Amino acid sequence: MTDTSPDATTLPSPSPAAGGDGAADRPAGSDSPVTVRPITEAEHVEVLRRHPGASFLQNPAWQRVKTDWSGQSLGFEQDGRLVGAALVLGRRLPVPARTPVLGRAFLAYVAEGPVLDEGVDVLAALTALVAELHAQGAFLVRVAPPGVVRRWDADTVRKSLTDPQHRMLTDLPAAEEDPAAVALEERLREAGWIAPEVLPGFSAGQPMFQARIPLEGLDEEAVLARMSGSSRKRTRRSMRSDLDVVTAGPERLDEWDELQHETAARDRFTGRPKEYFERVLAELGGSELADVTYYLAEFEGDPVAAAFHFRQGHVCWRPYSASSQKERKRDAPRLLEFEQIRAGLADGCHWLDLGGVPGSVDGEDRITGLTEFKTTQGADIVQTHGEWDFPLHKVLTHAFTLYMSRR
Numbered sequence: 547m548t549d550t551s552p553d554a555t556t557l558p559s560p561s562p563a564a565g566g567d568g569a570a571d572r573p574a575g576s577d578s579p580v581t582v583r584p585i586t587e588a589e590h591v592e593v594l595r596r597h598p599g600a601s602f603l604q605n606p607a608w609q610r611v612k613t614d615w616s617g618q619s620l621g622f623e624q625d626g627r628l629v630g631a632a633l634v635l636g637r638r639l640p641v642p643a644r645t646p647v648l649g650r651a652f653l654a655y656v657a658e659g660p661v662l663d664e665g666v667d668v669l670a671a672l673t674a675l676v677a678e679l680h681a682q683g684a685f686l687v688r689v690a691p692p693g694v695v696r697r698w699d700a701d702t703v704r705k706s707l708t709d710p711q712h713r714m715l716t717d718l719p720a721a722e723e724d725p726a727a728v729a730l731e732e733r734l735r736e737a738g739w740i741a742p743e744v745l746p747g748f749s750a751g752q753p754m755f756q757a758r759i760p761l762e763g764l765d766e767e768a769v770l771a772r773m774s775g776s777s778r779k780r781t782r783r784s785m786r787s788d789l790d791v792v793t794a795g796p797e798r799l800d801e802w803d804e805l806q807h808e809t810a811a812r813d814r815f816t817g818r819p820k821e822y823f824e825r826v827l828a829e830l831g832g833s834e835l836a837d838v839t840y841y842l843a844e845f846e847g848d849p850v851a852a853a854f855h856f857r858q859g860h861v862c863w864r865p866y867s868a869s870s871q872k873e874r875k876r877d878a879p880r881l882l883e884f885e886q887i888r889a890g891l892a893d894g895c896h897w898l899d900l901g902g903v904p905g906s907v908d909g910e911d912r913i914t915g916l917t918e919f920k921t922t923q924g925a926d927i928v929q930t931h932g933e934w935d936f937p938l939h940k941v942l943t944h945a946f947t948l949y950m951s952r953r
Contacts (some may be wrong), residue, residue: 578625580670582678585621585631591834593621593631593661598859599896601658601692603752604633605858607833611825616652620678622662622671630671632660634679639946650683651942657752657933658690669733676936685942688935690752695727696720696929700772704921707909714905715755715927716744727931734934742932746906747913753902754932757917757925759887762860762896769887772924777880784881789873790844791885796824801842801849805868812871823866826854835859841885843878851878855886862890863899883923900925 590606602608609617615635622630636652643649662671668691676687699721706712735741742754759769770778794801803820810817823840831838836858843851851869855862864886869879883900890898903917921927937943 576625576665580629580666580674581623582620582671582674583623585619585628587619589621589628590619590631590633593628593663594835594859596663597661599692599861600661600859601861602830602836602856602858602863603657604631604659604661605830605833605835606633607829607836609633609635610829611822613825615655620660620675622660622666622674624666629666630660630662632656632675636684639685639942640949648942651685651939652683653946654679654682654684654687655751656687656689658692658930660689661692668730669737672734672739672936673737676938680938685939686935686937686946688751688933690933691730691931693724693727693730693931694722694928695724695731695931697722698927700921700924700926703907703917703927704774706907707914707918710909713908714744714746715903715907715929716905718907720929721926731931738936740935740937742934744905746908746911747904748902749933751933752930754930755903755905756928756930757900757903757920758897758928759900759923759925760897761887761890764891766888766891769891769924774922777922777924780877781880781884784877785884787876787878787881788845789850789876789878789881791881792842792844794840794842796827798840798842798849799823802840802852802868805849805852805870806866808870809868817868818866823854830856839889841882843882845873845876845878848872850876851882853879853882853886855889857890857893857895860894860896861899862886862893862895862897863901865899865901903927 587606594600594604606619609615612635615637617636618634620632620634621628633656635655635657637655638652639648641648660671660675662668672689679687697720698715698718702718702721703715706718712718731741742749744754761769770781773781799820802823806817827838827840830836836856839855841853841855842849850873853867854865856865864883867879867882887898900920900923903920904913906914907917908914
């Protein structure tokens with residue numbers, strides 16, 4: 547029975563869709579119900595093999611990297627077939643596990659997922675997922691459905707940074723907008739899901755706006771041509787700067803740790819411990835689906851920059867990078883990024899993901915320097931769906947959000 551107390555939220559319904567009876571807004575597919583069950587890692591991998599654009603955050607090996615979360619693989623079935631999968635990470639409330647009710651309550655988080663076959667109704671799948679997680683004790687379900695809502699060309703975004711009439715990315719005319727993605731968001735709202743706020747900066751979790759360098763159908767010269775003139779010049783110069791690029795393993799993570807510490811102090815962020823990157827190399831890099839390469843740029847044997855390169859399916863990522871101020875004029879970070887572009891081209895990747903950018907395009911805002919750098923490298927900016935919340939217990943959700951904001 548659904549809990550209808552003031553502190554609970556009614557479980558979502560997959561219908562109606564936006565507009566009329568909603569039939570025109572739903573994807574074509576089976577009318578059979580979608581159900582959810584635990585699946586093995588092998589089953590999860592087989593689903594992801596059908597989806598080469600899926601994020602590494604949905605790779606079941608990722609749960610062994612994120613040791614501060616619990617993890618489980620859940621599968622979606624329809625008409626007797628496995629038609630999707632989700633890696634669900636869980637974080638429990640900071641109370642003893644033996645505490646009645648609260649001891650089993652947890653946040654359920656699906657980053658860049660679930661991953662569903664074509665024709666599976668997203669809202670129907672999410673409804674089944676919420677029901678399963680509610681039964682397990684989840685007080686909040688947070689999902690980030692894969693897909694791109696809008697895309698802006700690199701040049702359009704870069705030029706907006708000097709135009710005072712634009713304050714946010716969403717103020718800019720998009721090069722592309724996906725009507726189906728827009729319709730999905732309307733259906734989510736009508737079903738009780740809470741949309742993420744479009745912020746000038748970053749919120750917790752995965753960023754809504756991401757920078758991606760297109761690679762599909764291009765060669766090295768074409769990728770260089772997408773860069774601004776000054777970035778292209780500096781990238782070419784980095785190739786002639788007597789730097790050596792080497793790949794390394796966990797035995798050289800102490801050097802990464804030093805570079806990350808220097809970068810974190812300079813750019814005011816909190817780095818991750820060396821053990822985290824040991825798990826990245828061992829677990830994600832050792833998985834069936836993904837490759838992880840650890841690059842170092844050296845000058846006369848001394849490491850001056852480092853970066854991690856992830857690849858899964860037809861996507862590659864640059865999730866972590868660090869550099870020293872030593873030999874700064876040699877532009878070692880640009881050389882490493884171009885090495886990653888070369889690797890992505892060789893592997894047939896469709897794009898290199900440079901990570902998130904803020905929502906602001908206000909040139910007076912210091913944080914937009916990140917956007918400027920990534921767009922000068924030729925990266926388009928895409929707006930994803932972001933992370934949507936379905937609170938199953940409003941009081942616990944509020945308390946947990948307050949706790950996390952004060953950590």
